[in-house]
Amino acid sequence: MKILSAEQLSEADKETIKKQNISSEELMERAATLVFNEINNRLRGAPIPIKIFCGIGNNGGDGLVVARHLIQHGYNVTVYVVNYSDKRSEDFLANYEKLKEITNNWPQVIKKEDDFPEINIGDFVIDAIFGIGLNRPIEGWVAKLVEEINHSKAFTLAVDMPSGLFADKASEKNSAIIEANYTLSFQSPKLVFFLPETMDYVGDLQVLDIGLDREFIGRIKSKTFLIGKQQALSLYLPRKKNSHKGDYGSVLIAGGSYGKIGSVLLTATAALRSGTGLCSLYIPKCGYNIIQTGLPEAMVVTDPDHEILTTYPKDFKADVVCFGMGAGTSFNTVKALKELLELMDKPVVIDADGLNILSENNDLLKLLPENSVLTPHPGELKRLVGAWKDDFHKLDLVKEFSSKYKVIVVIKGAHSLTIDRDNVYVNNTGNPGMATAGSGDVLSGVITSLIGQGYEPVNATVLGIYLHGLSGDISAEELGYEGVLAGDIAKNIGKALSKIFEKDATESDIN
Numbered sequence: 001m002k003i004l005s006a007e008q009l010s011e012a013d014k015e016t017i018k019k020q021n022i023s024s025e026e027l028m029e030r031a032a033t034l035v036f037n038e039i040n041n042r043l044r045g046a047p048i049p050i051k052i053f054c055g056i057g058n059n060g061g062d063g064l065v066v067a068r069h070l071i072q073h074g075y076n077v078t079v080y081v082v083n084y085s086d087k088r089s090e091d092f093l094a095n096y097e098k099l100k101e102i103t104n105n106w107p108q109v110i111k112k113e114d115d116f117p118e119i120n121i122g123d124f125v126i127d128a129i130f131g132i133g134l135n136r137p138i139e140g141w142v143a144k145l146v147e148e149i150n151h152s153k154a155f156t157l158a159v160d161m162p163s164g165l166f167a168d169k170a171s172e173k174n175s176a177i178i179e180a181n182y183t184l185s186f187q188s189p190k191l192v193f194f195l196p197e198t199m200d201y202v203g204d205l206q207v208l209d210i211g212l213d214r215e216f217i218g219r220i221k222s223k224t225f226l227i228g229k230q231q232a233l234s235l236y237l238p239r240k241k242n243s244h245k246g247d248y249g250s251v252l253i254a255g256g257s258y259g260k261i262g263s264v265l266l267t268a269t270a271a272l273r274s275g276t277g278l279c280s281l282y283i284p285k286c287g288y289n290i291i292q293t294g295l296p297e298a299m300v301v302t303d304p305d306h307e308i309l310t311t312y313p314k315d316f317k318a319d320v321v322c323f324g325m326g327a328g329t330s331f332n333t334v335k336a337l338k339e340l341l342e343l344m345d346k347p348v349v350i351d352a353d354g355l356n357i358l359s360e361n362n363d364l365l366k367l368l369p370e371n372s373v374l375t376p377h378p379g380e381l382k383r384l385v386g387a388w389k390d391d392f393h394k395l396d397l398v399k400e401f402s403s404k405y406k407v408i409v410v411i412k413g414a415h416s417l418t419i420d421r422d423n424v425y426v427n428n429t430g431n432p433g434m435a436t437a438g439s440g441d442v443l444s445g446v447i448t449s450l451i452g453q454g455y456e457p458v459n460a461t462v463l464g465i466y467l468h469g470l471s472g473d474i475s476a477e478e479l480g481y482e483g484v485l486a487g488d489i490a491k492n493i494g495k496a497l498s499k500i501f502e503k504d505a506t507e508s509d510i511n
């Protein structure tokens with residue numbers, strides 16, 4: 001699913017009005033009625049106090065439509081107009097008149113701090129102050145109102161976006177932004193919903209299809225995509241009945257050091273669980289018994305050294321090599337990575353200490369085969385591309401790095417991002433139970449396995465991250481967040497793969 005910018009959404013809005021021969025007021029009625037339906041389905045007539053804060057633009061107009069439907073359905077509603085300017089939009093004004101026609105409780109206009117109502121923890125607040133039209137930080141008494149709403153701890157539902165967030169740029173530090181419990185967003189999720197600095201403002205997210213013109217949206221050139229089940233399914237390469245293990249790739253996992261052999265064990269397990277035909281490990285001698293006992297399905301080649309990797313086995317033939325987990329950054333291990341990179345002309349996967357070695361030895365970066373995959377967590381990423389000012393600056397730095405070295409970079413996190421030159425793929429599976437040692441090692445194994453099976457590296461990365469997160473979700477369902485171990489994520493990859501074929505009646509657009 002494309003993630004559209006505020007500008008692209010406004011264009012889609014205008015194009016829809018033209019093509020469907022409707023007025024913008026009718027489009028607002030359609031969008032806001034969907035919001036009302038969602039609220040009505042959940043509240044089912046409950047008499048809790050609903051306080052709707054409406055701006056004076058079209059986001060405010062949406063709020064007025066929602067208010068009208070709620071009042072007509074007998075809800076206990078108070079409407080506040082947050083009068084931050086005198087430039088009321090036409091559709092706001094039209095809906096203001098319509099609201100006045102159906103109730104004697106006219107909206108209360110807020111023009112200054114003294115006008116703020118009391119907001120109680122038991123209220124249901126609807127935030128329709130600003131949407132995609134926000135073009136500068138919220139200031140003055142409006143900022144104070146936002147703080148007041150946040151401070152109240154009342155359940156807050158944001159219409160289209162939590163007010164104060166920009167759809168596609170970073171917010172200034174300490175900006176006033178609504179901390180929503182739930183966001184009902186129109187047509188396309190906004191990129192900020194998935195970035196670490198802003199995702200917490202959104203709460204639970206639901207995207208409503210408001211029927212913007214499909215053909216026009218299809219034509220929009222977006223380089224940012226949210227990966228859901230449909231996209232994952234479209235990337236999957238089916239296994240043939242008439243096949244054998246030689247058809248599913250020979251992978252080599254190189255890494256580990258004394259005390260960190262578990263990392264390569266996890267990566268290799270994940271590779272085999274993701275469908276690899278033949279899996280070998282290249283490890284220091286101290287890991288030999290551990291791997292042969294812990295993973296009898298794998299083959300082991302040992303380094304001459306007992307505790308660390310010091311060289312690379314030049315004669316070993318593998319379809320894809322993964323290097324780095326648990327390897328350390330000793331002088332001789334740097335040499336081992338250099339030997340590997342000088343030898344390889346096919347994409348490799350570099351993780352953990354492999355990335356730390358690259359950060360400390362920049363001359364190795366130019367040896368990376370085209371379309372190699374790097375999988376840093378935020379700490380490793382900072383060492384690789386330098387510090388960033390905010391999430392959008394980080395995206396620019398990584399895009400630049402990806403283009404310069406012709407590699408694919410994963411930015412790991414709650415919503416991991418795959419960056420392939422200018423393209424950004426946002427993952428939407430996974431949960432906090434995955435914040436546990438070794439889960440990154442598992443991810444490298446999944447990606448390596450898929451590359452070995454013939455997936456294009458970028459597809460292997462995008463699908464691998466999706467499956468890794470889904471497997472984490474399956475594991476959390478079985479064990480609870482706290483109970484999940486990285487090994488469980490590896491074990492459940494097969495179940496995750498099966499799940500993308502399941503037809504789910506309640507499946508929402510974004511899962």
Ligand SMILES: NC(=O)C1=CN([C@@H]2O[C@H](COP(=O)(O)OP(=O)(O)OC[C@H]3O[C@@H](n4cnc5c(N)ncnc54)[C@H](OP(=O)(O)O)[C@@H]3O)[C@@H](O)[C@H]2O)[C@@H](O)CC1
Nearest residue numbers: 009013028057058059130131132133134135136137138160
């Ligand atoms: N596109 C769609 O798909 C559909 C969109 N719909 C709805 O419309 C919403 C967008 O509406 P919108 O364009 O009227 O903008 P909105 O967010 O209400 O802001 C209003 C005005 O506020 C101003 N302003 C900005 N920042 C400010 C600040 N910090 N402090 C003070 N003022 C500030 C700025 O005007 P300015 O003062 O800069 O001239 C801006 O124009 C969208 O989110 C969705 O809810 C649906 O109804 C139908 C389908």
Ligand SMILES: Nc1ncnc2c1ncn2[C@@H]1O[C@H](COP(=O)(O)OP(=O)(O)O)[C@@H](O)[C@H]1O
Nearest residue numbers: 377413414430431432434435437438439440441
């Ligand atoms: N809160 C979270 N939600 C979703 N995924 C998460 C969360 N926390 C961690 N993960 C995932 O778990 C993995 C952690 O990787 P990493 O930090 O490299 O762990 P390790 O170094 O211990 O293997 C990443 O793929 C990341 O996206």
Ligand SMILES: [K+]
Nearest residue numbers: 127130161163
């Ligand atoms: K809003």
